Amino acid sequence: MWRLARQPRWIAALVLALAIAAAFAALGQWQFSRSIVEATVVDRDTETVRQLTDVVEPQTPVMADVAGLMVSFEGTVVPGDSTVLTGRLNGGEAGYWVMAHVVVDNGASVAVALGWAETEEQAEAAAAGSVGIAALVPFQGRYLASEAPQEGDFESGERNTASVAALINEWSTPFESVYGGYVVSADAPDGLVDIDSPVPDDEVSLNWLNIFYAAEWAVFAVFAIFLWYRLVRDAWEREQEFAAEDAAEAAAQDAAESAAVDRESTPPENRDPSARTPSAKR
Structure with a gap:
Protein backbone atom coordinates (compact mmCIF):
# COMPACT_ATOMS: atom_id res chain seq x y z
CA MET A 1 0.00 0.00 0.00
CA TRP A 2 2.80 2.41 0.83
CA ARG A 3 4.42 1.61 -2.52
CA LEU A 4 1.21 2.80 -4.12
CA ALA A 5 1.10 5.88 -1.85
CA ARG A 6 4.51 6.98 -3.16
CA GLN A 7 3.18 7.38 -6.67
CA PRO A 8 3.14 11.00 -7.94
CA ARG A 9 -0.65 11.33 -8.08
CA TRP A 10 -1.08 10.13 -4.51
CA ILE A 11 1.74 12.37 -3.30
CA ALA A 12 -0.05 15.30 -4.95
CA ALA A 13 -3.30 14.21 -3.29
CA LEU A 14 -1.50 14.09 0.07
CA VAL A 15 -0.16 17.62 -0.40
CA LEU A 16 -3.71 18.80 -1.18
CA ALA A 17 -5.10 17.00 1.88
CA LEU A 18 -2.42 18.56 4.11
CA ALA A 19 -3.21 22.02 2.71
CA ILE A 20 -6.91 21.55 3.42
CA ALA A 21 -6.13 20.24 6.91
CA ALA A 22 -3.90 23.26 7.56
CA ALA A 23 -6.71 25.61 6.50
CA PHE A 24 -9.15 23.82 8.80
CA ALA A 25 -6.63 23.98 11.65
CA ALA A 26 -6.19 27.73 11.09
CA LEU A 27 -9.95 28.22 11.24
CA GLY A 28 -10.08 26.19 14.45
CA GLN A 29 -7.30 28.30 15.96
CA TRP A 30 -9.20 31.45 15.02
CA GLN A 31 -12.40 30.18 16.64
CA PHE A 32 -10.50 29.23 19.78
CA SER A 33 -8.81 32.63 19.97
CA ARG A 34 -12.21 34.30 19.63
CA SER A 35 -13.47 32.40 22.66
CA ILE A 36 -10.47 33.61 24.67
CA VAL A 37 -10.80 37.23 23.52
CA GLU A 38 -14.49 37.35 24.40
CA ALA A 39 -13.70 35.90 27.81
CA THR A 40 -11.04 38.52 28.61
CA VAL A 41 -12.12 40.76 31.45
CA VAL A 42 -11.17 44.41 31.01
CA ASP A 43 -10.58 46.09 34.35
CA ARG A 44 -12.41 49.42 34.12
CA ASP A 45 -12.58 52.25 36.61
CA THR A 46 -16.29 52.93 36.59
CA GLU A 47 -16.57 54.68 39.97
CA THR A 48 -14.50 57.76 39.22
CA VAL A 49 -17.00 60.50 38.37
CA ALA A 186 -27.29 58.74 42.60
CA ASP A 187 -29.39 61.10 44.75
CA ALA A 188 -33.16 60.85 44.61
CA PRO A 189 -35.31 63.97 45.17
CA ASP A 190 -37.77 64.25 48.03
CA GLY A 191 -40.52 61.62 47.90
CA LEU A 192 -38.36 59.02 46.14
CA VAL A 193 -35.77 56.44 47.18
CA ASP A 194 -32.28 56.16 45.71
CA ILE A 195 -32.19 53.59 42.95
CA ASP A 196 -29.91 50.65 43.59
CA SER A 197 -27.27 50.91 40.85
CA PRO A 198 -24.42 48.50 41.64
CA VAL A 199 -21.01 48.45 40.02
CA PRO A 200 -21.25 46.77 36.59
CA ASP A 201 -20.34 43.10 36.66
CA ASP A 202 -17.77 42.56 33.91
CA GLU A 203 -17.25 38.89 34.77
CA VAL A 204 -17.53 36.76 31.69
CA SER A 205 -17.02 33.10 30.85
CA LEU A 206 -15.53 31.24 27.94
CA ASN A 207 -17.61 31.22 24.79
CA TRP A 208 -18.30 27.50 24.53
CA LEU A 209 -19.90 27.90 21.12
CA ASN A 210 -16.59 29.11 19.67
CA ILE A 211 -14.76 26.25 21.39
CA PHE A 212 -17.25 23.79 19.88
CA TYR A 213 -16.62 25.28 16.43
CA ALA A 214 -12.85 25.01 17.00
CA ALA A 215 -13.25 21.33 17.85
CA GLU A 216 -15.30 20.83 14.69
CA TRP A 217 -12.56 22.35 12.53
CA ALA A 218 -10.00 20.05 14.20
CA VAL A 219 -12.17 17.03 13.32
CA PHE A 220 -12.44 18.26 9.73
CA ALA A 221 -8.64 18.60 9.53
CA VAL A 222 -8.12 15.02 10.74
CA PHE A 223 -10.82 13.78 8.38
CA ALA A 224 -9.07 15.38 5.37
CA ILE A 225 -5.94 13.29 6.03
CA PHE A 226 -7.98 10.18 6.83
CA LEU A 227 -9.84 10.59 3.54
CA TRP A 228 -6.53 10.53 1.65
CA TYR A 229 -5.51 7.36 3.52
CA ARG A 230 -8.86 5.73 2.79
CA LEU A 231 -8.60 6.53 -0.93
CA VAL A 232 -5.09 5.06 -1.12
CA ARG A 233 -6.20 1.94 0.73
CA ASP A 234 -9.22 1.52 -1.56
CA ALA A 235 -6.96 1.77 -4.62
CA TRP A 236 -4.57 -0.78 -3.12
CA GLU A 237 -7.43 -3.18 -2.30
CA ARG A 238 -8.71 -2.91 -5.89
CA GLU A 239 -5.23 -3.77 -7.14
CA GLN A 240 -5.16 -6.79 -4.83
CA GLU A 241 -8.57 -7.94 -6.11
CA PHE A 242 -7.50 -7.57 -9.75
CA ALA A 243 -4.25 -9.44 -9.01
CA ALA A 244 -6.17 -12.26 -7.30
CA GLU A 245 -8.57 -12.54 -10.25
CA ASP A 246 -5.67 -12.62 -12.72
CA ALA A 247 -3.95 -15.29 -10.63
CA ALA A 248 -7.13 -17.39 -10.49
CA GLU A 249 -7.59 -17.13 -14.28
CA ALA A 250 -3.95 -18.05 -14.88
CA ALA A 251 -4.22 -21.04 -12.52
CA ALA A 252 -7.39 -22.23 -14.27
CA GLN A 253 -5.74 -21.89 -17.66
CA ASP A 254 -2.63 -23.76 -16.47
CA ALA A 255 -4.83 -26.54 -15.07
CA ALA A 256 -6.69 -26.84 -18.38
CA GLU A 257 -3.46 -26.94 -20.37
CA SER A 258 -1.99 -29.53 -18.00
CA ALA A 259 -5.07 -31.74 -18.34
CA ALA A 260 -4.87 -31.54 -22.12
CA VAL A 261 -1.22 -32.52 -22.07
CA ASP A 262 -1.97 -35.49 -19.79
CA ARG A 263 -4.68 -36.79 -22.13
CA GLU A 264 -2.39 -36.60 -25.14
CA SER A 265 0.44 -38.42 -23.39
CA THR A 266 -1.75 -41.28 -22.08
CA PRO A 267 -1.93 -44.46 -24.33
CA PRO A 268 -5.35 -45.09 -25.87
CA GLU A 269 -5.90 -48.34 -24.01
CA ASN A 270 -5.32 -46.61 -20.66
CA ARG A 271 -7.57 -43.71 -21.34
CA ASP A 272 -10.91 -43.40 -19.64
CA PRO A 273 -13.58 -44.71 -21.99
CA SER A 274 -15.88 -41.93 -20.99
CA ALA A 275 -13.30 -39.43 -22.21
CA ARG A 276 -13.06 -41.06 -25.69
CA THR A 277 -14.47 -39.25 -28.65
CA PRO A 278 -17.47 -40.68 -30.56
CA SER A 279 -15.26 -41.51 -33.54
CA ALA A 280 -13.03 -43.64 -31.33
CA LYS A 281 -16.06 -45.60 -30.06
CA ARG A 282 -17.19 -46.34 -33.61
Whole structure:
Protein backbone atom coordinates (compact mmCIF):
# COMPACT_ATOMS: atom_id res chain seq x y z
CA MET A 1 0.00 0.00 0.00
CA TRP A 2 2.80 2.41 0.83
CA ARG A 3 4.42 1.61 -2.52
CA LEU A 4 1.21 2.80 -4.12
CA ALA A 5 1.10 5.88 -1.85
CA ARG A 6 4.51 6.98 -3.16
CA GLN A 7 3.18 7.38 -6.67
CA PRO A 8 3.14 11.00 -7.94
CA ARG A 9 -0.65 11.33 -8.08
CA TRP A 10 -1.08 10.13 -4.51
CA ILE A 11 1.74 12.37 -3.30
CA ALA A 12 -0.05 15.30 -4.95
CA ALA A 13 -3.30 14.21 -3.29
CA LEU A 14 -1.50 14.09 0.07
CA VAL A 15 -0.16 17.62 -0.40
CA LEU A 16 -3.71 18.80 -1.18
CA ALA A 17 -5.10 17.00 1.88
CA LEU A 18 -2.42 18.56 4.11
CA ALA A 19 -3.21 22.02 2.71
CA ILE A 20 -6.91 21.55 3.42
CA ALA A 21 -6.13 20.24 6.91
CA ALA A 22 -3.90 23.26 7.56
CA ALA A 23 -6.71 25.61 6.50
CA PHE A 24 -9.15 23.82 8.80
CA ALA A 25 -6.63 23.98 11.65
CA ALA A 26 -6.19 27.73 11.09
CA LEU A 27 -9.95 28.22 11.24
CA GLY A 28 -10.08 26.19 14.45
CA GLN A 29 -7.30 28.30 15.96
CA TRP A 30 -9.20 31.45 15.02
CA GLN A 31 -12.40 30.18 16.64
CA PHE A 32 -10.50 29.23 19.78
CA SER A 33 -8.81 32.63 19.97
CA ARG A 34 -12.21 34.30 19.63
CA SER A 35 -13.47 32.40 22.66
CA ILE A 36 -10.47 33.61 24.67
CA VAL A 37 -10.80 37.23 23.52
CA GLU A 38 -14.49 37.35 24.40
CA ALA A 39 -13.70 35.90 27.81
CA THR A 40 -11.04 38.52 28.61
CA VAL A 41 -12.12 40.76 31.45
CA VAL A 42 -11.17 44.41 31.01
CA ASP A 43 -10.58 46.09 34.35
CA ARG A 44 -12.41 49.42 34.12
CA ASP A 45 -12.58 52.25 36.61
CA THR A 46 -16.29 52.93 36.59
CA GLU A 47 -16.57 54.68 39.97
CA THR A 48 -14.50 57.76 39.22
CA VAL A 49 -17.00 60.50 38.37
CA ARG A 50 -16.47 62.01 34.94
CA GLN A 51 -18.18 64.80 33.08
CA LEU A 52 -20.90 63.40 30.82
CA THR A 53 -19.92 65.76 28.02
CA ASP A 54 -16.32 64.46 28.16
CA VAL A 55 -17.00 60.72 27.86
CA VAL A 56 -19.88 60.49 25.39
CA GLU A 57 -21.41 62.51 22.58
CA PRO A 58 -25.12 62.92 21.87
CA GLN A 59 -26.64 60.85 19.05
CA THR A 60 -24.09 58.06 19.56
CA PRO A 61 -24.66 54.49 20.80
CA VAL A 62 -23.50 53.43 24.26
CA MET A 63 -20.27 51.49 23.80
CA ALA A 64 -18.95 48.89 26.24
CA ASP A 65 -16.20 51.18 27.55
CA VAL A 66 -18.75 53.86 28.46
CA ALA A 67 -21.64 51.81 29.85
CA GLY A 68 -21.74 51.85 33.65
CA LEU A 69 -19.54 54.91 34.18
CA MET A 70 -20.36 57.39 36.92
CA VAL A 71 -20.98 60.77 35.27
CA SER A 72 -21.96 64.26 36.35
CA PHE A 73 -23.50 67.19 34.53
CA GLU A 74 -25.71 70.20 35.01
CA GLY A 75 -29.15 70.27 33.50
CA THR A 76 -32.72 71.42 33.67
CA VAL A 77 -35.70 69.13 34.17
CA VAL A 78 -38.25 69.77 31.42
CA PRO A 79 -41.73 70.27 32.90
CA GLY A 80 -44.38 67.78 31.83
CA ASP A 81 -42.01 65.22 30.31
CA SER A 82 -41.65 62.92 33.33
CA THR A 83 -42.71 59.27 32.94
CA VAL A 84 -43.45 56.57 35.52
CA LEU A 85 -42.06 53.11 34.79
CA THR A 86 -43.71 50.08 36.39
CA GLY A 87 -42.28 46.81 37.63
CA ARG A 88 -38.82 48.19 38.46
CA LEU A 89 -36.85 46.26 41.07
CA ASN A 90 -34.92 48.05 43.78
CA GLY A 91 -33.04 45.75 46.12
CA GLY A 92 -35.26 42.88 44.98
CA GLU A 93 -38.51 44.77 45.67
CA ALA A 94 -40.82 45.72 42.80
CA GLY A 95 -41.85 49.33 42.47
CA TYR A 96 -41.80 52.33 40.19
CA TRP A 97 -39.21 54.58 38.59
CA VAL A 98 -39.66 58.23 37.76
CA MET A 99 -37.92 59.09 34.48
CA ALA A 100 -37.35 62.75 33.68
CA HIS A 101 -36.41 64.63 30.54
CA VAL A 102 -33.32 66.70 31.37
CA VAL A 103 -31.66 69.23 29.07
CA VAL A 104 -27.91 69.25 29.69
CA ASP A 105 -26.03 72.53 29.73
CA ASN A 106 -24.67 71.76 26.25
CA GLY A 107 -28.22 71.74 24.85
CA ALA A 108 -28.58 67.99 24.40
CA SER A 109 -31.31 65.98 26.14
CA VAL A 110 -30.83 62.96 28.36
CA ALA A 111 -33.25 60.63 30.14
CA VAL A 112 -32.65 60.50 33.90
CA ALA A 113 -34.07 57.99 36.37
CA LEU A 114 -34.66 60.31 39.33
CA GLY A 115 -35.63 57.68 41.93
CA TRP A 116 -37.75 54.72 43.00
CA ALA A 117 -41.11 54.60 44.75
CA GLU A 118 -42.91 51.72 46.39
CA THR A 119 -46.36 52.71 45.13
CA GLU A 120 -47.62 54.22 41.92
CA GLU A 121 -49.22 57.10 43.85
CA GLN A 122 -45.86 58.07 45.32
CA ALA A 123 -44.24 57.90 41.90
CA GLU A 124 -46.98 59.98 40.28
CA ALA A 125 -46.71 62.59 43.03
CA ALA A 126 -42.94 62.78 42.62
CA ALA A 127 -43.30 63.06 38.84
CA ALA A 128 -45.74 65.91 39.30
CA GLY A 129 -43.39 67.56 41.79
CA SER A 130 -40.51 67.43 39.30
CA VAL A 131 -42.44 69.89 37.14
CA GLY A 132 -41.36 72.65 39.47
CA ILE A 133 -37.66 71.99 38.88
CA ALA A 134 -36.73 74.57 36.31
CA ALA A 135 -33.34 75.83 37.38
CA LEU A 136 -29.99 74.45 36.22
CA VAL A 137 -29.12 71.84 38.84
CA PRO A 138 -26.23 69.36 39.18
CA PHE A 139 -26.83 65.68 38.48
CA GLN A 140 -24.65 62.70 39.23
CA GLY A 141 -25.32 59.07 38.45
CA ARG A 142 -24.49 55.97 36.45
CA TYR A 143 -24.71 56.13 32.66
CA LEU A 144 -26.32 52.98 31.26
CA ALA A 145 -27.27 51.68 27.83
CA SER A 146 -30.86 52.08 26.71
CA GLU A 147 -33.08 49.06 27.28
CA ALA A 148 -35.01 47.39 24.50
CA PRO A 149 -38.45 48.83 23.72
CA GLN A 150 -41.39 47.36 25.58
CA GLU A 151 -43.05 44.36 23.96
CA GLY A 152 -46.13 44.20 26.16
CA ASP A 153 -49.41 46.12 26.07
CA PHE A 154 -47.97 49.61 26.09
CA GLU A 155 -51.23 51.01 24.69
CA SER A 156 -52.67 50.79 28.20
CA GLY A 157 -50.44 53.68 29.26
CA GLU A 158 -48.04 51.69 31.42
CA ARG A 159 -44.33 51.64 30.71
CA ASN A 160 -41.84 49.16 32.17
CA THR A 161 -38.60 49.61 30.22
CA ALA A 162 -36.06 52.42 30.28
CA SER A 163 -36.01 52.67 26.52
CA VAL A 164 -34.71 56.01 25.30
CA ALA A 165 -36.38 55.48 21.93
CA ALA A 166 -39.76 55.01 23.65
CA LEU A 167 -39.29 57.86 26.12
CA ILE A 168 -38.45 60.52 23.55
CA ASN A 169 -41.67 59.68 21.72
CA GLU A 170 -43.53 60.82 24.83
CA TRP A 171 -41.59 64.04 25.38
CA SER A 172 -43.76 66.99 24.49
CA THR A 173 -40.91 69.50 24.42
CA PRO A 174 -38.87 69.62 21.20
CA PHE A 175 -35.19 68.73 21.47
CA GLU A 176 -32.21 69.03 19.15
CA SER A 177 -30.20 65.96 20.11
CA VAL A 178 -30.35 63.18 22.69
CA TYR A 179 -27.90 60.88 24.40
CA GLY A 180 -28.16 57.19 23.47
CA GLY A 181 -28.20 56.02 27.09
CA TYR A 182 -29.88 57.09 30.29
CA VAL A 183 -28.57 58.15 33.71
CA VAL A 184 -29.58 56.57 37.03
CA SER A 185 -29.37 59.44 39.50
CA ALA A 186 -27.29 58.74 42.60
CA ASP A 187 -29.39 61.10 44.75
CA ALA A 188 -33.16 60.85 44.61
CA PRO A 189 -35.31 63.97 45.17
CA ASP A 190 -37.77 64.25 48.03
CA GLY A 191 -40.52 61.62 47.90
CA LEU A 192 -38.36 59.02 46.14
CA VAL A 193 -35.77 56.44 47.18
CA ASP A 194 -32.28 56.16 45.71
CA ILE A 195 -32.19 53.59 42.95
CA ASP A 196 -29.91 50.65 43.59
CA SER A 197 -27.27 50.91 40.85
CA PRO A 198 -24.42 48.50 41.64
CA VAL A 199 -21.01 48.45 40.02
CA PRO A 200 -21.25 46.77 36.59
CA ASP A 201 -20.34 43.10 36.66
CA ASP A 202 -17.77 42.56 33.91
CA GLU A 203 -17.25 38.89 34.77
CA VAL A 204 -17.53 36.76 31.69
CA SER A 205 -17.02 33.10 30.85
CA LEU A 206 -15.53 31.24 27.94
CA ASN A 207 -17.61 31.22 24.79
CA TRP A 208 -18.30 27.50 24.53
CA LEU A 209 -19.90 27.90 21.12
CA ASN A 210 -16.59 29.11 19.67
CA ILE A 211 -14.76 26.25 21.39
CA PHE A 212 -17.25 23.79 19.88
CA TYR A 213 -16.62 25.28 16.43
CA ALA A 214 -12.85 25.01 17.00
CA ALA A 215 -13.25 21.33 17.85
CA GLU A 216 -15.30 20.83 14.69
CA TRP A 217 -12.56 22.35 12.53
CA ALA A 218 -10.00 20.05 14.20
CA VAL A 219 -12.17 17.03 13.32
CA PHE A 220 -12.44 18.26 9.73
CA ALA A 221 -8.64 18.60 9.53
CA VAL A 222 -8.12 15.02 10.74
CA PHE A 223 -10.82 13.78 8.38
CA ALA A 224 -9.07 15.38 5.37
CA ILE A 225 -5.94 13.29 6.03
CA PHE A 226 -7.98 10.18 6.83
CA LEU A 227 -9.84 10.59 3.54
CA TRP A 228 -6.53 10.53 1.65
CA TYR A 229 -5.51 7.36 3.52
CA ARG A 230 -8.86 5.73 2.79
CA LEU A 231 -8.60 6.53 -0.93
CA VAL A 232 -5.09 5.06 -1.12
CA ARG A 233 -6.20 1.94 0.73
CA ASP A 234 -9.22 1.52 -1.56
CA ALA A 235 -6.96 1.77 -4.62
CA TRP A 236 -4.57 -0.78 -3.12
CA GLU A 237 -7.43 -3.18 -2.30
CA ARG A 238 -8.71 -2.91 -5.89
CA GLU A 239 -5.23 -3.77 -7.14
CA GLN A 240 -5.16 -6.79 -4.83
CA GLU A 241 -8.57 -7.94 -6.11
CA PHE A 242 -7.50 -7.57 -9.75
CA ALA A 243 -4.25 -9.44 -9.01
CA ALA A 244 -6.17 -12.26 -7.30
CA GLU A 245 -8.57 -12.54 -10.25
CA ASP A 246 -5.67 -12.62 -12.72
CA ALA A 247 -3.95 -15.29 -10.63
CA ALA A 248 -7.13 -17.39 -10.49
CA GLU A 249 -7.59 -17.13 -14.28
CA ALA A 250 -3.95 -18.05 -14.88
CA ALA A 251 -4.22 -21.04 -12.52
CA ALA A 252 -7.39 -22.23 -14.27
CA GLN A 253 -5.74 -21.89 -17.66
CA ASP A 254 -2.63 -23.76 -16.47
CA ALA A 255 -4.83 -26.54 -15.07
CA ALA A 256 -6.69 -26.84 -18.38
CA GLU A 257 -3.46 -26.94 -20.37
CA SER A 258 -1.99 -29.53 -18.00
CA ALA A 259 -5.07 -31.74 -18.34
CA ALA A 260 -4.87 -31.54 -22.12
CA VAL A 261 -1.22 -32.52 -22.07
CA ASP A 262 -1.97 -35.49 -19.79
CA ARG A 263 -4.68 -36.79 -22.13
CA GLU A 264 -2.39 -36.60 -25.14
CA SER A 265 0.44 -38.42 -23.39
CA THR A 266 -1.75 -41.28 -22.08
CA PRO A 267 -1.93 -44.46 -24.33
CA PRO A 268 -5.35 -45.09 -25.87
CA GLU A 269 -5.90 -48.34 -24.01
CA ASN A 270 -5.32 -46.61 -20.66
CA ARG A 271 -7.57 -43.71 -21.34
CA ASP A 272 -10.91 -43.40 -19.64
CA PRO A 273 -13.58 -44.71 -21.99
CA SER A 274 -15.88 -41.93 -20.99
CA ALA A 275 -13.30 -39.43 -22.21
CA ARG A 276 -13.06 -41.06 -25.69
CA THR A 277 -14.47 -39.25 -28.65
CA PRO A 278 -17.47 -40.68 -30.56
CA SER A 279 -15.26 -41.51 -33.54
CA ALA A 280 -13.03 -43.64 -31.33
CA LYS A 281 -16.06 -45.60 -30.06
CA ARG A 282 -17.19 -46.34 -33.61
